[in-house]
Amino acid sequence: MAIVPLAVLAMVGCQKAKKETRQPAPTPQVSVVTVQPQPIMLTTELPGRTSAYRIAEIRPQVNGLVQKRLFTEGVDVKAGQVLYQIDPASFQATLKNAEAALARSRANLPAVQSRVDRYEELLAEKAVSQQDYDDANASLRQAEADVQYWQATVETARINLDYTRITAPISGRIGRSNVTEGAIVTAYQPVALATIQQLDPIYVDVPQSTTELLRLKRRLADGRLNRDDMNHKIATLIMEDGATYPQEGTLQFQDVTVDPTTGSVTLRAVFPNPDGSLLPGMFVHTVINEGVNQAAVLIPQQGVSRDRRGNPISLIVDDESKTALRMLTVDRAVGDQWLVSAGLASGDRVIVEGLKMLRPGTLVKPSPFHAADANPAKATPPAGAPN
Template structure:
């Protein structure tokens, strides 16, 4: 019985061994089933620094270059308004005529009084000189001479008094003709003929505004101001030259203003209610397109970044905490993960301030198919656009990350 069991075991082992050997040979005969899958294909771009002109788009409001509120300097009755509301006037043009009758009478009275004082002056002077000579000879008393000298001084003082009164009367008479102190466009009149006005009244008769050139006041937050100063100090931005003072304007309908403005000054006082400082820009306004009080957007130049890194926005993803992340094809075409610091959005690109270096191969397409450590097949990314030149790009400030 035992020899029979041994023979059966030997036979079964031989059959199993033959089947296993046949299976291995069959696998060797079908090489396609065991070949490893090819690496996923992704598109990359080589990171290259470029020269970029950075700008900030800020809201602003226009205001008149000069404003003159017209007020009377004497009391009286308005006889005539001598301008057309809304018209352009020149400095020196007569705007209102106040009834001059009483002021002309005051002038005539002062002239007559001055003439009377000047007529009395020679007699007083002769008497004082004669008494001085007689006093030496003891022909008159000292009191008589003192009285004559005092009368002379009084006559001279009367002449000076009436000269001043005459000049005041002339000034008041001239004030009855209310003239334009500046050239510009005059608004509506708050009074008509027949109105009684008072000197330096709180309500202006009219307002003249010079609109060419015109101011645009642009608030800048202290946070952005400090950021700009830090960037200029550490060399990330270069902001020298008159070109940095040039400002362009975007109107409320989205169109660009035809004329370029110049940054005149930046205020040194921070508004405690808004935490910002005012930047005043001067714009030419030959056609009167800009009016005081208009809301506009000013494109201010921050400086030039000589080695800025711009990457497509589609190459950026976010981690669970919202931090920007990018994938690059590293050594051996192995995917690496990079944490980025973004400065701002520029059209369809991000300006990267930290996390990438020149020469890095940034993955733009195929990000969903790979993860860090994956070996990939990298091909150049083709966005269908021609290669950009070396002209500085204009970068408008966006969200800082």
């Protein structure tokens, strides 16, 4: 019985010794990024399709029999190059007939002119009546009109003869021929003989939603974007296989009509295509420069979390090395970073790593965050970026 009190006293002494040797909890270490506004070029990636710069459908302008096809399908042709030859025999005969009639009218004209001159002299001497003079003068006017008529007929016959040589109106690549030698064609027939498409340069038509269009206009009006600093080369292409097209293009125009079925407007860009690698109808992604944000705030994506309502938030380190909560307005993703339009100021230290178990007001030990592959200049928003 005497041993029990001694054991109890020994246990109490051990517990007091443990309480005296317990160390205080260490201060959490966090990695922070200091907010520094910087100018960046904002871009939008939109799907689109290529289309030919110019298209010419070849149709005959006279009726006739196709004698020859003078091109190879699928090759480049030059403007003015002869593509088809229609049988010219009947048109040559028509031209000769008109030229003969013109010669006859011209041969008759001097005699009528001489008669009018003589009647004019005799009329002054009252040797002929006024009616005879008027008849001769009318014959002269009719002879002159006949000459003009046959001149026009000759010109028409010559034009029709020229139309028997069907030439290329533009330079470009010609497709397959819809007729062969021996085919009968008619003037301005609905079916084209062939189609020529100019592929250098080439158009890229991109639909942009009216929502994005209105948002862009608000950014320009608020001064968050500046288009004066944009380069002339404002568009790049990403091909179907993911490769970047080596040539840069320019935005040519924006359509003024909204497509009621899709709620979008069409943007048209022009790209050089010297080697013909872009063909009409190809599906591409177009990266279009929106403008320059002179004071963009970018923070790594891991530094932004969500509250219970889904609102973006961040923890910062204040001047007393304590954490503080900031409510953010996130514009879009820029590479592996978020573009923050509201909620942070220059000099704020945003916690990027070490966020576990942190609460506002917690004393922390901050250190600079070093991103291995940070690339803040790249500004291509992925699909589904928060607004």
